[in-house]
Amino acid sequence: MAGQSIERRDVLRILTLAAAASQFPGFKDWAFAHDHSSDEPHLHAIHQKQAAPARAETYKPQFFTPEEYLLVAHLTELIIPTDDTPGAREAGVSEFIDFMAASDPQLQPPFRRGLTWMNAHAIKLHGARFMNLSREQAIEILSNLAYKNRHRLGEEDGQAFFSLIREYTLMGFYTSRLGMQVLDAPSLKQYYTDSPACPHVDNREHRDLKPKY
Amino acid sequence: MQIRKTRKLYDAIVVGTGAGGGMAIKTLCEAGLNVLALNSGRRLDPAKDFRNHKLSYDLKYRGFGDPKKRDQYYHIENEYSDGLWEHGITYTTAPGTQWEWPRCHAVGGKTNFWGRSAARFGDIDFRAASLDGFGADWPLTYKEIAPYYSRVERMIGVCSTVQNRPSNPDGEYLPPFNFRCLDYILQKGCEAAGVPYLPDRHAQLTRSHNGHPKCHYCGNCTEGCDTGSFFSTPWFLLPAAEKTGKLELRTDAVARRVLVNQKGDASGMAYIDRKSKQEVEVYGKIIILAASCVETARIMLNSTSRHWPAGIANSSGQVGRNLCDHLYGTSGNGYLPQLLGQPSFPDNISSAQIAWMPRWQNLENPRQEKFIRGYSVYPYGGCGDYPWYSNRLEGFGGQFKRDIKRYYPTPVGFYCQIPSLPSATNFVEIDPEVKDVYGIPVARLHFQWGENELLMWEHAKNICHDVIKASGGEYWGAADRPETPGYSLHETGTCRMGDDPKKFVTNRFGQCHDVANLYCCDASVFLSCTDKTTTLSILAFTLRTCEYLIENFRAGKH
Numbered sequence: 196m197a198g199q200s201i202e203r204r205d206v207l208r209i210l211t212l213a214a215a216a217s218q219f220p221g222f223k224d225w226a227f228a229h230d231h232s233s234d235e236p237h238l239h240a241i242h243q244k245q246a247a248p249a250r251a252e253t254y255k256p257q258f259f260t261p262e263e264y265l266l267v268a269h270l271t272e273l274i275i276p277t278d279d280t281p282g283a284r285e286a287g288v289s290e291f292i293d294f295m296a297a298s299d300p301q302l303q304p305p306f307r308r309g310l311t312w313m314n315a316h317a318i319k320l321h322g323a324r325f326m327n328l329s330r331e332q333a334i335e336i337l338s339n340l341a342y343k344n345r346h347r348l349g350e351e352d353g354q355a356f357f358s359l360i361r362e363y364t365l366m367g368f369y370t371s372r373l374g375m376q377v378l379d380a381p382s383l384k385q386y387y388t389d390s391p392a393c394p395h396v397d398n399r400e401h402r403d404l405k406p407k408y
Numbered sequence: 409m410q411i412r413k414t415r416k417l418y419d420a421i422v423v424g425t426g427a428g429g430g431m432a433i434k435t436l437c438e439a440g441l442n443v444l445a446l447n448s449g450r451r452l453d454p455a456k457d458f459r460n461h462k463l464s465y466d467l468k469y470r471g472f473g474d475p476k477k478r479d480q481y482y483h484i485e486n487e488y489s490d491g492l493w494e495h496g497i498t499y500t501t502a503p504g505t506q507w508e509w510p511r512c513h514a515v516g517g518k519t520n521f522w523g524r525s526a527a528r529f530g531d532i533d534f535r536a537a538s539l540d541g542f543g544a545d546w547p548l549t550y551k552e553i554a555p556y557y558s559r560v561e562r563m564i565g566v567c568s569t570v571q572n573r574p575s576n577p578d579g580e581y582l583p584p585f586n587f588r589c590l591d592y593i594l595q596k597g598c599e600a601a602g603v604p605y606l607p608d609r610h611a612q613l614t615r616s617h618n619g620h621p622k623c624h625y626c627g628n629c630t631e632g633c634d635t636g637s638f639f640s641t642p643w644f645l646l647p648a649a650e651k652t653g654k655l656e657l658r659t660d661a662v663a664r665r666v667l668v669n670q671k672g673d674a675s676g677m678a679y680i681d682r683k684s685k686q687e688v689e690v691y692g693k694i695i696i697l698a699a700s701c702v703e704t705a706r707i708m709l710n711s712t713s714r715h716w717p718a719g720i721a722n723s724s725g726q727v728g729r730n731l732c733d734h735l736y737g738t739s740g741n742g743y744l745p746q747l748l749g750q751p752s753f754p755d756n757i758s759s760a761q762i763a764w765m766p767r768w769q770n771l772e773n774p775r776q777e778k779f780i781r782g783y784s785v786y787p788y789g790g791c792g793d794y795p796w797y798s799n800r801l802e803g804f805g806g807q808f809k810r811d812i813k814r815y816y817p818t819p820v821g822f823y824c825q826i827p828s829l830p831s832a833t834n835f836v837e838i839d840p841e842v843k844d845v846y847g848i849p850v851a852r853l854h855f856q857w858g859e860n861e862l863l864m865w866e867h868a869k870n871i872c873h874d875v876i877k878a879s880g881g882e883y884w885g886a887a888d889r890p891e892t893p894g895y896s897l898h899e900t901g902t903c904r905m906g907d908d909p910k911k912f913v914t915n916r917f918g919q920c921h922d923v924a925n926l927y928c929c930d931a932s933v934f935l936s937c938t939d940k941t942t943t944l945s946i947l948a949f950t951l952r953t954c955e956y957l958i959e960n961f962r963a964g965k966h
Contacts, residue, residue, distance in 0.1 A: 276809070298476075302475075341804050370794065378752060389586075390585045391625065401592070
């Protein structure tokens with residue numbers, strides 16, 4: 196039988212199990228030794244919240260200038276937008292990128308140059324900085340950078356920068372709690388009583404499964 | 409600097425607390441010997457040092473590591489296990505050699521973080537030389553070591569199924585992990601490709617065992633287990649040893665050399681205290697080196713004296729020689745379209761080590777393939793900690809986010825475990841010039857992958873491609889090249905065992921031919937890595953060595 200994942204309502208059941216588990220010698224000494232104020236057993240993710248990010252307009256960046264930071268936030272939102280599921284903005288991805296750039300001098304020139312390139316390119320095409328373009332104009336520019344079959348000569352710097360900021364956007368989003376929730380990552384539900392088993396007992400080849408997503 | 413000498417004469421001094429050291433310590437203490445154990449690093453506090461339950465956003469750099477440090481990380485080291493791997497004690501490589509040597513210096517060594525694959529060696533491994541004519545047979549048969557494998561499996565708990573493959577002998581097993589969706593799909597593909605796909609022999613508790621709680625499948629095993637639900641020395645061996653009251657464990661003690669008496673027998677150990685940097689001498693009737701394959705050889709080669717100008721117990725000249733390693737590499741990856749858009753599933757339990765494809769080559773006929781011997785493959789995949797496959801998908805925006813979710817359960821990959829053959833080009837010696845931060849001459853590694861293992865690498869890539877296709881999958885590719893030598897952490901051979909003292913360092917019981925009270929209890933005594941991992945065998949061989957040692961001790965021979 197597949198293991199059951201833990202939900203908040205199962206807290207009591209886990210407390211019972213934990214009490215039983217704590218009979219094992221050594222286990223009680225520190226398996227629950229964690230700096231949490233409650234007596235709850237160590238439920239891996241339920242209590243591990245992540246603080247909500249600051250609004251991009253008021254956040255004080257460690258590396259980027261305030262203007263650069265707004266552009267970074269804008270780009271991350273275009274790459275992983277908020278729609279029926281959370282996106283990069285709610286997950287504070289721009290804070291993550293700012294922190295990683297501040298921590299890694301090697302990242303700083305490519306990010307700074309890349310943001311400068313985006314603005315220069317936007318001005319060249321549309322007479323306005325990137326933040327002031329319409330959504331359609333912005334998406335058009337990014338599409339030419341993102342898809343190999345749309346790559347244009349002379350835009351190699353932009354293609355490289357897009358690749359860089361996309362990678363960091365993904366890193367920041369999918370290591371955030373919101374991003375992990377969008378994936379429904381198993382790491383968020385880390386307690387099973389039995390070894391989880393494939394539920395497709397009559398279809399081990401997994402033929403013609405109906406996709407849920 | 410003054411050398412501090414300890415008065416007490418211990419019955420046995422054990423250097424190292426990994427699988428071999430841990431088993432030696434427990435076995436000897438329980439037999440009533442006074443044991444001094446020396447460990448290079450400190451004791452761990454699982455509550456503080458194991459970050460396995462941390463989620464990525466609990467870590468300062470989200471798990472990607474401090475940019476100032478991450479280039480120095482070993483491949484197995486990361487933000488979760490930062491601080492537990494040895495960087496102060498350096499090593500060198502000969503020109504043209506690449507070698508990565510991750511060492512965990514904390515008590516328990518690599519057993520704190522190991523991969524937990526725990527298969528028995530068989531006669532196909534012990535008698536390989538008789539079968540294919542290359543190298544030397546081991547000085548024992550499977551029948552002699554089988555009872556020790558059984559006792560170890562009962563001690564530590566290994567889960568698997570009965571598989572009736574003599575090349576991969578069955579043991580005493582707890583129920584296996586259940587197969588995930590990707591396991592069933594790949595198993596069918598393997599069947600079509602003529603390759604076995606079976607539950608791994610896994611030293612992880614699917615049932616509580618001897619007072620150890622069963623696994624709760626959180627998935628971050630290789631960052632350390634804070635419930636002790638898989639074998640490690642600190643959880644499974646040290647408590648029993650400490651209960652006897654016969655153990656003294658000194659931490660932060662970096663072994664420098666074996667001391668000898670007037671007759672050239674081992675008389676003790678000299679070590680450097682990490683904190684005071686002072687050299688300390690301790691004396692014992694028996695010395696057991698269990699510092700891991702390369703380090704044990706280093707200690708012996710550094711233990712020169714007028715009796716042993718080439719290093720203690722090295723009249724054969726073979727100490728440090730016959731170094732073997734597993735060639736590891738990503739032999740194929742891709743994705744399974746059958747699982748597109750499926751809900752997420754906890755594929756990453758047990759760090760995704762559920763199944764394996766045990767050696768299927770050269771079983772009936774030792775020279776069927778272009779290479780001799782054989783290798784195994786481990787599959788992995790499914791819903792993981794991070795969607796690395798997203799770099800295979802172009803685009804951005806809402807559809808891109810949806811695609812990342814759709815593909816989440818689908819990626820699969822394989823890494824191969826290929827044994828190298830012993831070769832004159834592969835050995836460890838002492839660097840003539842370089843010393844480490846404690847003033848101890850460092851190990852210098854010489855290593856090249858040989859033709860046999862490179863043929864297996866090509867074979868593995870072809871097979872993994874075929875398996876992915878036969879599973880109905882889409883193939884993305886394989887790694888350009890294998891991983892750096894040393895990556896597998898399965899080195900063997902530097903003090904290999906055999907009956908002839910001219911060609912082998914230790915006898916069939918891991919006792920040095922030249923020095924009767926010096927024993928080796930790690931993979932240095934193994935002649936080959938085989939297609940299987942080393943830890944279970946280290947435990948079994950050490951148990952056997954220690955019972956032989958205890959007999960000798962009680963008979964007054966030491």
